[in-house]
Amino acid sequence: MADTRKANPPTRRTTPRRRKNDASEGVTIDQALKDDMQLNLVTPSGQPVLASSGRQLEVPARIVEQNLGSRKPESTPQDQAAAVMATLLSDLGLSLEDATSLADHVRAHMKRSTSSRTAPVSQSDLDYLRDHAGLSDPSTLDDWRPEAEDKLRAEIAVANAAQFILDTLSRDEAAHLLNRDRTVVSRRVSNGQLLAVQRDGRPRFPSWQFYKGEALPGMSEIIGALTSAEMDTVSLGNFMTLPNDELDGLSPVDYLVGGGDPEVIAALLDAVARS
Incomplete structure (x- = not known):
């Protein structure tokens, strides 16, 4: 029988060899990069990602690091709202623990306030105010909008709620x-x-x-x-x-x-x- 070792020489291993104690679980990216490791791919729930052959997919650690470095996490509206709330609390001298109280006080204030959109001001009401309210500049009523009125009321509610928290324990x-x-x-x-x-x-x-x-x-x-x-x-x-x-x-x-x-x-x- 012919010696097949010469006809079919072994292919060169292109994937860096792992050390025996190098498992992809429980290591940092820095350590994986240092050892040039292959990392097992898993889903967020921890399930292995398999190729069509049934073998678990692997990816070099340096590719993972490059991908993480280039990706920017998407900011959701909830994230943006949380950031705004954190800034507001900081500006008011309040702690993050006060966020719930502030929100509760604003909510209670707004419940006691009548929305301009649920109780609109008619054109005849505006005409009456323009003629009899004694405004120094009656034309300001021309720019009045219920949405702007409700926004102002919300701002006042936030200010009053924040002041209440600051003034009480x-x-x-x-x-x-x-x-x-x-x-x-x-x-x-x-x-x-x-x-x-x-x-x-x-x-x-x-x-x-x-x-x-x-x-x-x-x-x-x-x-x-x-x-x-x-x-x-x-x-x-x-x-x-x-x-x-x-x-x-x-x-x-x-x-x-x-x-x-x-x-x-x-x-x-x-x-x-x-x-």
């Missing part, structure tokens, strides 16, 4: 500030010693009522006066933190921190309610 934040348990904070609210504002089923605590890790002196009297004053959170916050002529230019917060009589503040709140 969650129950966990209040507990951390007071160095107390959450149940203690809830008990103080029930006893009229801390003010909590319910928003979307969760309590928020106006930050002006805290001073140096404690509740502001006189909070019981202030909370008692609020039952008749019926002030919204923003108005109350402005009242408590802005200078007051009746207090020689001090804000109610500064007045109480300095040892002032809480009944004086309660009387001022009662006067605001009567005005």
